[in-house]
Amino acid sequence: MEVLINHLLQFGNLNKQQIDLIKSKAVFRKIKKDEYYHEAGKTPREVIFLIEGIMRVSYYNRKGDEVTKYFIEENNFVADINSYNQEIPSTEYVQAITDCSYYSFSKIAMKDLSMTIIEWDNIIAKIIAKGLVDKVNKISPMMSEDATERYHSFLEKFPKLANRIPLSYLASYLGVTQSSLSRIRRNIR
Template sequence: MEQLINYILQFGQLNQQQIDLIKSKAINKKTPKDAYYHEAGKIPREVIFINEGIMRICFYNNKGDEITKYFIDENNFLADINSYNQGIPSTEYVQAVTDCQYIALSKKALDELSMTIIGWDAIIAKITAKGLADKVNRISPMMTEDATERYLNFLTNFPSLANRIPLAYMASYLGITQSSLSRIRRNIR
């Protein structure tokens, strides 16, 4: 729980009573490796903060191929903001790449925090803005890079993920086949 509180405190000030209120609304949960935390077609009912593990966000293209959009690891919030805020079904799947432990805040809990804690909405807005910026920074550079550059940049930007993610997921994220990724890795060594 302290990881969550420390993360939130980077975006605004809270007193002990407010911190205790947040802790009282948060629920510790787990999703085992390879299980889906969330499936496309369902409406998200909570926002989670990952304490331990990696989750991947993926979808199926019109050919039925599974495409990995990005990964979320420790000390990050995970939410399909558009679906969550609008109450509409998500178009993406969220799968645990490793065993995951996280803290969930339900929509009701977040609404109560918003009504109780002055400045809560500003904190959430800053966290959301950071999350969206991180997402854009993850995806945008990949549009202009070749496969080798994408792989090398992945290793540079996400060194802690490289050895924890199956090659098939990494290849999907990089937009290449697993055999191409193996060839790139062989040529770099």
């Protein structure tokens, strides 16, 4: 729980009563490797804070191929903000690619925190803004890089993830075939 509180404190000030309220609203949960936390077509009803494990966000393109958009590692919030806020079905899947544990905040809990903690909405807005910047910074450089450069960039930005992510998911994220990624990995060793 301290990891979550410390994360929140990076974005604003909270007193002891507010921290206790946040702790009372958080529900600890676990999910096994390969299970889906969320599926496309369903409307998100909660926001989670990942404390252990890695999740991936994916979708199916028009050809029916599964495409990995990005990975989410420990100490990050997980939410399809657009679908959550507008209460519309999501177009993305969120899957645990390792065993994961997280704190869950229901929509009601989030509303209660918003109504009770004056700074809450500001903290959440800062977290969302940082998440969007991080997402753009992950994806934008990849547009102009070749496959080998994308793999090197991934290793630089996420050195702890490369050995924890199945090759097929990493290849999908990088936009290459699994055999191409194997060749790239072989050539840089």
